[in-house]
Amino acid sequence: MTGLDWRATLRGRGYRLTPQRELILQAVDVLGHATPDEVLSEVRKHSTAVNQSTVYRTLEVLEELGLVRHAHLSERAPTYHSVRDREHFHLVCRNCQRVISVDPEVLAPLLAHLREELAFEADVGHLTVFGICTECEPTP
Amino acid sequence: MTGLDWRATLRGRGYRLTPQRELILQAVDVLGHATPDEVLSEVRKHSTAVNQSTVYRTLEVLEELGLVRHAHLSERAPTYHSVRDREHFHLVCRNCQRVISVDPEVLAPLLAHLREELAFEADVGHLTVFGICTECEPTP
């Protein structure tokens, strides 16, 4: 979705275009994967007047509009990422904490099975698989 | 793991066998999938003197011993389940909130791929796939 598009989408749905919303979307774009807290920090580099609640409320709106997505990459806060990134799912190593983004293509057989046998349409972009890299550095 | 086994495992690792630990493990067994809070409620049916912190601390110990596992079936609190249940992963419908337990067998090709191509050993028991049942009741 281009810069023009999302502004149009926002307005089209009766939402208003505010500086906060632009800053927050930009921050998510810049950061890659970031928690609401990290988004706030990034936003505050550009404007100190933005509030925490606004970040939460805005991330919700942006996700509803399909502009950002979130996944749970830790036991703590969720991380948001822009949908400008190609759709992917995540592997998270419990040992070295590394996050690997994987092409959804490898899920095709599984998705087909869930769809056909269980009538379940999986949300790939939200999927996170925890485990361990078999060759990673042990936890320090 | 039988009743005798787990007590032995506990002691073998230098842990003590306390009424709280027995009650909490029983509660998890009875409840199927339950949040720490729900576990506490169940435990309190049998003893009102058990504390919240004890539930958290005990679930941690029981998980370390491999007696229980947890998964994230909602955006809120985690849910714990007994390993007496056969290993499984979860599908969660965002529409009707239904939780479907699925046999890990269907993941075999995916796991093999992740192992061989990305040197990643996935933790199946912790896996939760969000999505929607294609034929479920719309959210009320």
Added chain:
DNA sequence: CTTGTTGCAAACTTTTTGCATACAC
């Protein structure tokens, strides 16, 4: 007796909410 375990209360982290003000349209 010794040391792990518990209860309690307080602190912490993350998220949500109510309400008055501000501002996008």
Added chain:
DNA sequence: GTGTATGCAAAAAGTTTGCAACAAG
């Protein structure tokens, strides 16, 4: 002007921690 969006501060939800008292082995 009208109603959405924001800032603020307080509350909520879930979890963790320090410490004295307790109890398992």
